[in-house]
Amino acid sequence: MTDLSAFPVTQRWVAAYPDRLQLYSFPTPNGIKVSIMLEEIGMPYEAHLVDIGQNESKDPAFVSLNPNGRIPAILDPDGPKGQPLLLWESGAILVYLAEKSGAFLSADPVIRYETLQWVFFQMSGIGPMFGQLGYFHKFAGREIADRRPFERYLAETQRLLGVLDARLTGRAWLVGDGGGEYSIADIATLGWVRALEITYQAGALIGLVKYQQVTAWLEKCLSRPAVQRGLSVPVRP
Structure with missing residues (x-):
C-alpha cells in the first residue's frame, strides 16, 4: 500500500485509499472542473471535502499542498516517474489529467x-x-x-x-x-x-x-x- 504519511494534508484529510489520486475540493465552479474530469476519464480517486465556508482551505495542512489556499488541489501517488505529485490550479490539473489519460486534449x-x-x-x-x-x-x-x-x-x-x-x-x-x-x-x-x-x-x-x-x-x-x-x-x- 502506498504511504502518503509524508504529506501533511493526509494527516488532516486521511486517505482511505492511498493508492488512488486524492482530490481536495469543494463543489464550486472551479472545484467541479476536476471532479468532472476525473469522472469523464474514469480514473479511480478519493474526494476530500475542504469546506471553504469554514475556511478550511487556510488550514496549514491544506496550505502545505497549495500555498495559495484555494481549492481544488490533488495529490497523485502515481505521478511522473512513479513519484507522488502535488498539484493545484484547476487549469493545470485539467491539463495534467488530460495528458495522463490521453483524453480531452488532442495530440494534434x-x-x-x-x-x-x-x-x-x-x-x-x-x-x-x-x-x-x-x-x-x-x-x-x-x-x-x-x-x-x-x-x-x-x-x-x-x-x-x-x-x-x-x-x-x-x-x-x-x-x-x-x-x-x-x-x-x-x-x-x-x-x-x-x-x-x-x-x-x-x-x-x-x-x-x-x-x-x-x-x-x-x-x-x-x-x-x-x-x-x-x-x-x-x-x-
Whole structure:
C-alpha cells in the first residue's frame, strides 16, 4: 500500500485509499472542473471535502499542498516517474489529467493549442468576471451602495457570453472544426456558465436566454452522465 504519511494534508484529510489520486475540493465552479474530469476519464480517486465556508482551505495542512489556499488541489501517488505529485490550479490539473489519460486534449498541435487558449480564456476572463458579478449581485457585494463595480462586471459578463456565443455558432463544442470535439475547454467553462443561473440567480439579469448557442451547449454538457456525477463531488456538508 502506498504511504502518503509524508504529506501533511493526509494527516488532516486521511486517505482511505492511498493508492488512488486524492482530490481536495469543494463543489464550486472551479472545484467541479476536476471532479468532472476525473469522472469523464474514469480514473479511480478519493474526494476530500475542504469546506471553504469554514475556511478550511487556510488550514496549514491544506496550505502545505497549495500555498495559495484555494481549492481544488490533488495529490497523485502515481505521478511522473512513479513519484507522488502535488498539484493545484484547476487549469493545470485539467491539463495534467488530460495528458495522463490521453483524453480531452488532442495530440494534434493545432487543436491542442486551440484547446489551451479556450482553457486560459476561462481562467483569465470567464471565471474572474462571472465570479465578481456573482459577488456583487448575490452575495455581500450587493450591499455596496456604489453600483459602478456591479455594472462593470455585468457588462463584462455579457461581453464574454457574446464571445462564447459567437464561438459556438455552428459548433457543438468549443474546440475543433465542424461539430468540434468535447475537451477540457468545455469542462473548464461549463460550471461557470451554469453558476450564472444556479448559484448567482443572475440569468434574467444577464438575459442568458439571448445567448442561444451558449445555452444549447450547456444543455449538451449537462446531459453527459460524468458531468452530472462530478457536479456533486465532494458532497456538500
